Amino acid sequence: DSGVTQTPKHLITATGQRVTLRCSPRSGDLSVYWYQQSLDQGLQFLIQYYNGEERAKGNILERFSAQQFPDLHSELNLSSLELGDSALYFCASSAWDINTGELFFGEGSRLTVL
């Protein structure tokens, strides 16, 4: 158990809809990272937050947004969903802003867009 909690574990929705994925980092970790994993793309970095502030942005679509709340949990919002958004979405946390150590990953949220 990594200590990172993600909900929901599975989500099935239709194209055009909006969903919110939630992540609670390990106790004491200030950084939260979101990754998308699809079969043909591997793990793709989306966005990082540190102590409530956005720190780094990767290949995140404009239809996607995220935030980190004062209690350090984070939410990833996916809107105007398309079939190609079907993937596993992972949240990871680490203690530091500059990532010089390991990431602790949650078990992921599997999103299926029909």
Next chain:
Amino acid sequence: SQKIEQNSEALNIQEGKTATLTCNYTNYSPAYLQWYRQDPGRGPVFLLLIRENEKEKRKERLKVTFDTTLKQSLFHITASQPADSATYLCALDGGGTGANNLFFGTGTRLTVIP
């Protein structure tokens, strides 16, 4: 363009043998490189981290080498067991790119045959 390539999508070896996985990268100057294990439908789990000034790191049956001249890391599992069957991901920091996160390879799926 930047690339992280892992030697093959799948590797089958006999139990008891040594598995060697390769990670090559281009257009990165990482300060460190990490290896993760991922089981189907689960989040990646950290195994080892090696820094640019370290040639080799060991942990139990695992050994990692890091050659910044060749831009390559080798990951060895000695005395392999069926329980070692999983996908192994290499990841490196965005050193030199200004990015503040880990970039992952697509992984090598290892199967250890009893």
